[in-house]
Amino acid sequence: MSALRRLRRNFVVLAGLGTLAYLVLPNVIVTVFSFNKPNGRFNYEWQRFSTDAWTDPCGVADLCGSLSLSLRIAVWATIGATVLGTMIAFALARYRFRARSAVSTLIFLPMAMPEVVMAASLATLFLNMGISFGFWTILIAHVMFCLSFVVTAVKARVMSMDPRLEQAAQDLYATPLQTFLRVTLPIAAPGIAAGALLSFALSFDDFIITNFNAGSTVTFPMFVWGAAQRGTPVQINVIGTAMFAIAVLCVLVGQLVGRRKRRS
Amino acid sequence: MTTSTAPAPETPATPPAVARAARRRRRVPYWLLLPGILWLLVFFAAPLVYQASTSVQTGSLEEGFKVTWHFATYADALSEYYPQFLRSVAYAATATVLCLVLGYPLAYLIAFKAGRWRNLLMILVIAPFFTSFLIRTLAWKTILSDNGLVVSTLNSLHVLDVTGALGVTEGHRVLATPLAVVCGLTYNFLPFMILPLYTSLERIDPRLHEAAGDLYARPVTTFRKVTFPLSMPGVVAGTLLTFIPAAGDYINAELLGSTDQKMIGNVIQSQFLRVLDYPTAAALSFILMAAILAMVTVYIRKSGTEDLV
Numbered sequence: 107m108s109a110l111r112r113l114r115r116n117f118v119v120l121a122g123l124g125t126l127a128y129l130v131l132p133n134v135i136v137t138v139f140s141f142n143k144p145n146g147r148f149n150y151e152w153q154r155f156s157t158d159a160w161t162d163p164c165g166v167a168d169l170c171g172s173l174s175l176s177l178r179i180a181v182w183a184t185i186g187a188t189v190l191g192t193m194i195a196f197a198l199a200r201y202r203f204r205a206r207s208a209v210s211t212l213i214f215l216p217m218a219m220p221e222v223v224m225a226a227s228l229a230t231l232f233l234n235m236g237i238s239f240g241f242w243t244i245l246i247a248h249v250m251f252c253l254s255f256v257v258t259a260v261k262a263r264v265m266s267m268d269p270r271l272e273q274a275a276q277d278l279y280a281t282p283l284q285t286f287l288r289v290t291l292p293i294a295a296p297g298i299a300a301g302a303l304l305s306f307a308l309s310f311d312d313f314i315i316t317n318f319n320a321g322s323t324v325t326f327p328m329f330v331w332g333a334a335q336r337g338t339p340v341q342i343n344v345i346g347t348a349m350f351a352i353a354v355l356c357v358l359v360g361q362l363v364g365r366r367k368r369r370s
Numbered sequence: 371m372t373t374s375t376a377p378a379p380e381t382p383a384t385p386p387a388v389a390r391a392a393r394r395r396r397r398v399p400y401w402l403l404l405p406g407i408l409w410l411l412v413f414f415a416a417p418l419v420y421q422a423s424t425s426v427q428t429g430s431l432e433e434g435f436k437v438t439w440h441f442a443t444y445a446d447a448l449s450e451y452y453p454q455f456l457r458s459v460a461y462a463a464t465a466t467v468l469c470l471v472l473g474y475p476l477a478y479l480i481a482f483k484a485g486r487w488r489n490l491l492m493i494l495v496i497a498p499f500f501t502s503f504l505i506r507t508l509a510w511k512t513i514l515s516d517n518g519l520v521v522s523t524l525n526s527l528h529v530l531d532v533t534g535a536l537g538v539t540e541g542h543r544v545l546a547t548p549l550a551v552v553c554g555l556t557y558n559f560l561p562f563m564i565l566p567l568y569t570s571l572e573r574i575d576p577r578l579h580e581a582a583g584d585l586y587a588r589p590v591t592t593f594r595k596v597t598f599p600l601s602m603p604g605v606v607a608g609t610l611l612t613f614i615p616a617a618g619d620y621i622n623a624e625l626l627g628s629t630d631q632k633m634i635g636n637v638i639q640s641q642f643l644r645v646l647d648y649p650t651a652a653a654l655s656f657i658l659m660a661a662i663l664a665m666v667t668v669y670i671r672k673s674g675t676e677d678l679v
Contacts, residue, residue, distance in 0.1 A: 110589070122479030125472045126494060129560055132509035133498055139512065150512045190406035201399035209403060212410050218610070218666060220618025222635045223655045226642050227421035228413060230652060234420060250413040253406055311502055313621060314635075318642065330504040334625055338508060346505040353500030357493050 133350055140343035147337025159340035163348075166339040169329060173345060176326035179241070180310040183248035187309075188302045190249070191256025192294075198257070199264035216254045224251065225318035232319065239321025247319045248309040255308065256301035263297025264290075418659075425652035435648065447653045451637050455657070458633040461548070461623075462616035465555035469563040469612045470605065472556065477567035477604070478597075482576065495564050503558055507625050510554050514544040514626070546628035554622035559615060563608040570604030571597070606673045614662055634658055 139149055143156035164170035198209065216224065228250070232243055271293070275285040313327040320328060330342055425443060429435035448455075480491045498506060513520055521544055524530045533539040539547040574597065582592040598605075620635030634654060641651035 118475050121475035125476040132506040135509040193402040194406040197399040197402035203399040222618040223659045226655045227417035230424050231417040231420045327504050346501045350501045354497050
């Protein structure tokens with residue numbers, strides 16, 4: 107009995123760690139190959155150690171331009187989607203109104219639709235309207251597909267919040283605006299932050315929808331896609347590694363801050 | 371997502387000022403909804419209608435396209451590209467099953483066994499999200515390269531002979547075979563499986579495990595009768611979040627496969643962006659959308675978790 111149980115426990119741990127290795131392995135490869143000095147145009151085979159790419163991360167034409175474009179789009183898309191999505195989430199969580207289920211369906215559908223379908227149909231609309239592709243079409247598309255994720259994240263948080271807190275604030279003669287700013291918003295903040303973070307990640311990394319709606323504008327994922335055909339500079343790996351490091355660092359700092367707050 | 375509404379504000383029939391305030395309050399949700407819903411209607415719903423109309427148009431780039439109710443586009447598209455449709459469904463389904471098989475132990479590990487390592491493991495699951503997934507997919511080209519460690523190990527163990535006989539690999543290599551594409555799809559959508567699984571596993575009261583053990587259930591029985599059924603919402607959400615994007619994906623097939631592994635996403639992309647045959651691209655994506663919505667609806671009904679939506 108106990109031998110069987112131990113075996114099973116080890117099986118779950120081993121299988122889980124195996125999956126984790128499968129998930130993390132590509133990141134390890136990306137990091138290791140950021141120190142490679144490839145012979146040809148493609149950075150797929152290990153040749154020899156070099157820090158050339160790290161000392162000159164923008165040494166490839168258009169790479170850093172595409173990166174800064176992606177960052178700008180991600181920031182604006184995050185702001186847009188977070189504001190619009192939070193408003194919808196509050197309406198859904200706090201009010202009764204007609205067409206409620208239609209609204210819920212409209213929020214759910216973009217998440218249940220393959221990206222390529224949304225991408226092709228939105229591009230069809232832009233083509234028909236004679237709108238030229240570029241920064242604005244990308245931004246419009248990104249706000250569109252990030253919106254539903256923000257609504258989901260914020261709604262979950264607002265619904266789990268005790269409505270009596272707001273009533274208490276009003277009993278204490280807080281105006282509706284004060285109640286919202288001092289009580290509601292702080293409690294909803296983690297949900298809003300989660301939605302914003304998710305929007306940023308989704309927008310920054312989006313390829314399929316951008317591919318259809320960018321025209322000749324090149325975001326960072328589009329640059330990588332093109333590089334996969336023309337030749338992959340080592341600098342791509344440098345940026346990939348740096349992004350990974352920054353993300354892990356942010357999460358760790360956030361955790362530490364959170365732990366200290368809880369302790370005090 | 372369940373929808374339970376907070377009680378509507380009570381509106382006592384008293385002074386006109388109060389009544390006016392109540393009326394204003396009743397209008398609040400519509401103002402809150404207006405900009406976001408308008409955005410979705412114009413840039414999500416309207417394009418789908420446009421798409422439907424484009425799919426029955428004929429014409430050329432030079433002369434423009436006109437609605438001629440040319441439904442033959444659908445028949446032509448299906449008869450020409452049904453292999454890619456079937457392949458997409460097969461690859462996506464295989465990747466989904468693999469994600470479930472690989473993801474479940476990890477989600478279980480994080481939910482029940484990780485202890486103080488829980489947060490670190492969660493970070494490791496989520497962090498890859500923040501490296502562009504195109505770069506990570508390209509890394510698989512290195513991992514699976516013909517003279518790489520993985521392929522030579524698989525060759526010396528004669529695994530590739532077996533998979534070659536089964537038709538999922540070809541010529542003692544992995545890249546440019548169905549195996550590579552499915553491997554890439556599985557990798558890319560694994561976190562989408564793990565997160566909902568973890569969420570539903572974490573909600574399970576560990577005392578239920580103890581109770582099952584006290585009632586002489588063997589661990590396997592406990593898992594089969596208690597843990598797995600309780601994690602069903604996560605399983606359903608995870609399989610949907612994996613299958614839907616995987617079925618429409620064209621990145622893995624493009625980067626890791628050859629022309630023999632093209633999926634329906636590749637066809638739509640090249641019809642739209644290279645061939646510029648908009649009606650065919652529209653018809654194909656309409657079929658894909660309808661097929662997926664139908665499958666999802668049936669699946670949600672069957673699995674009895676309608677409160678998911």
